[in-house]
Amino acid sequence: MPTVTIDGCKVTVKKDETILDAARKAGIWIPTLCYHPAVPSDASCRLCMVELDRGDWRQLVTSCNYPVRRDIVVYVSSERAEAARRGVMELLLARAPESGELKALAERMGVYETRYPNVTESQRNCILCGLCVSVCEQIIGKAAIGFAGRGVDRAVAAPFRQPSEDCIGCGACAAICPVGTIKIRIHADEQEVEISPFKSRAKLLVCEQCGALVASKQVSEQALTRSNLNSEEFRASLRLCPKCRRLQTAGQLGAATFYKK
Ligand code: SF4
Structure with missing residues (x-):
């Protein structure tokens, strides 16, 4: 298994795990925005850039989609990597100046304002x-x-x-x-x-028991299709709000409700 040396700290990863995976294993924080484990990463926000040691030169790469296939050395806290990430954050702040989430992340990175003009109203935030x-x-x-x-x-x-x-x-x-x-x-x-x-x-x-609003009809149908639990019992549970569903599971609602068509 390849070893990643991050800011001097060695961590072993499975082949094709990313530099970001390695950093998280090592407990080293790299800011991310467009990364989410549920979907493949295309590194569109560029916020997770780190420096990769290429021997006699260093290259900025996005850590969330860089697969590790051999032993490598990377720098998260180098001056160049931090400056690159702060520059990206300034550009992002110009796009979403009203986002509390973005401002909080920027502050964690030591970025408090942007040099760039805000984007047009139609794209704002x-x-x-x-x-x-x-x-x-x-x-x-x-x-x-x-x-x-x-x-x-x-x-x-x-x-x-x-x-x-x-x-x-x-x-x-x-x-x-x-x-x-x-x-x-x-x-x-x-x-x-x-x-x-x-x-x-x-x-x-609308919840058949208490009248509270539940999920949309299409969401319910999708849950049925994907769950493979197409029993009347499960169908009935989808017509209840989460609270009534829990009461039903605990046997505190009448059976009549549960099996109502
Ligand atoms: S179906 Fe509608 S609510 Fe669901 S993810 Fe797509 S756009 Fe968003």
Whole structure:
């Protein structure tokens, strides 16, 4: 198994684990934004750059997608690596100046302001990391959002920048967004969930026991399809809110509710 020497600390990794994996094993912090173990990394944010020792020269590489295949030496805390990461963070701050999550990460890196002008209003607070696009397509299987436009107009949007009929309102894109830009809004009066800023909406189910709003119908159907638990018992449990489901499991709701069609 190859050994990675990070800032003088040696750690062994499995072949094809990344420099980031090695750093985490060694307890060395490297800032990340677009990295998430649920989806393949394309290192789009560039925040995890480190210096790789090539013998007589050193190269900046992104640690989240650099596979380790032989013994290597890397530097996380070198002056050049830290300056590169701080420069990237300044660019990201110009894209998402209102993100509390991003500001907190920037402060941890010692970056308190940006030299760059803020991006246009239409792109504001999106760092174009693409995690939402990946999770929607690769985990949820919907592709309800994607990249649109080019250059300074590039943005994540639903097709034709209109509310998407493919969106099931699962909220996975909001959960994975590292800068808190994608939001789940509940419209209780209309019994709908809206995914902002895409303006896509999905109808919510109402708990058959207490009337609370549950997940959208499509999310329930997806849970049935993927779980392979297509029994009436499981179907009935999906018509209950989490609280009533727990009561049902504990046997504190009547059987009639559980098996109601
Ligand atoms: S809420 Fe809609 S856009 Fe977001 S991941 Fe789910 S299906 Fe995709």
